[in-house]
Amino acid sequence: MRGEFLDKLFQQMEVDKTIFFLTADMGINLVEKFEVKYPDRFLNVGIAEQNLIGVAAGLAESGMRPYVYTISNFLVHRCLEQIRNDIVIHNLPVVLIGTSTGYDNGPLGPTHHMLEDWGIISNLPGIKIYAPYNKKSAENILEKTYISKSPNYVRIAKGEGIPNANGHISSNKNTKLVLTYGSGAKEGIKFATANNLNFLVIDELGIGSFKILDKSCSDYSEIIVVEDHFPNTGMYSYLTQWSNSRNLGIRVKSISPKHYTLNVGFEFSDFLRD
């Protein structure tokens, strides 16, 4: 998905001379072609993420369309103040691309687990949050960010993603649904399949998900959110807010991590035991 997103962005840079690609020394075998073909619109700021965000803000204020690429943890956790003050308060059309999500970097330890990234970002009013689930979804999201005039955060998981966003496994309509996204989708679908439940994979998160929830989730009596993100700021929380705001009374359950882990070999299925 990452590759497809960046390939499409690379093509778009040919058409739109205002697109500017920035990285904080990440993206080996992915970003080199940007520097070769567009040396004036590529910048590796080094391992200096606070500066990365500020520079992107300055470029955006000058009329450029910065796409900012690095690993989600360095992008979001380290730079919250820069993202908040320099990008979101100014409502600048900067696209933050955070790679490696959830437990993508499982064995590397909790500093490299992204379990609260988009929840943190979603507290900032005015930024849209996307999580592609396959190639087509990644390309659609790139298109949305490209036409956007506001800040965007794209949470891109490693790997190819899943083939279909909708699964009608159960013949029992209007009962239970599994809602999932991003790097948690594979496990979510596995859980739905094992339990003979319908599933829905979404690629816009936070408040922005309400439109698709209105369309696809209102008739269920119980929705189980499977996510590789802490539930209190994740889709579990947003689904609860959505259900409450629509007075739907849907029962919402969570399968998700609840704490950090110091052990190698922590598996997604461990969430089921929490």
Added chain:
Amino acid sequence: MSMRTIGSEDLLAIKALSARKNILRILHAAQASHLGSSMSIVEMLVAMYSVADISKILDMSQSRDRIIVSKGHAAAGTYSVMHEFALMSEETLFTYHKLNSKLQGHVSHGVKHVEHSTGALGHGLSVGVGHAIFLKSNSFSSRVMVLCGDGEIQEGSIWEALMLAVTRNLNQLILLVDVNSISSIKGTEEIIHTGKLRDRFLGFGLRVIEVDGHDAKAIQEAILTSGEDSNPLVILCKTIKGKGVAFAENQPIWHYKSLTDELFAGAMDALK
């Protein structure tokens, strides 16, 4: 038509004095704080705006000079000097810190002709680097002038930005440091030893000029040397926090206090 007021030493001094009086007036009227910081940067701001092409700032032209006040708490000083350069009406200036005004206690892009909102320290220089990269890659010769405090340079992001600025030869970028030697609650050297600031910046590969930060003409001349070589320029402006208000000079508490009627009257008299 170009609107530059590089002009005489007298003209700069008149603008500085007028700005100082307005700082006192608006801080007193609103019972607001940050007097010390606003007073120490008056001549720096007068010099920065005097070399800028104001008409391009008014038009938000892509080729405009950029002025970013990174120590956003010096908002009263910033807005008072902007008024001197026809970037803000007197009517607007006197809404400072009052209910529903856009002029909050930290520099805001909600105010016309302000480049970037600041308030948390260590942000403005990175943003300035972004602007400077844009100007350079589009062959615009205008300048990016960023003003920050000597306490502010304790923030690590400042040094991240400088390393990139030097690497990219951003010689249109000028960092003006308000060296008033006082941080928030204490003297800067009492908190973090920076040693000789000049050597630190030289060590990072910048060109450094040291000036009297209350000599607007000297600051102006230093700014005009930018672009003489490939390196970004740092101007260390030695200032007095609270300059011009005797009871507030070099007193950290005037970062926080507001003016009584009596102190205000005395301070205005002393400025005459």
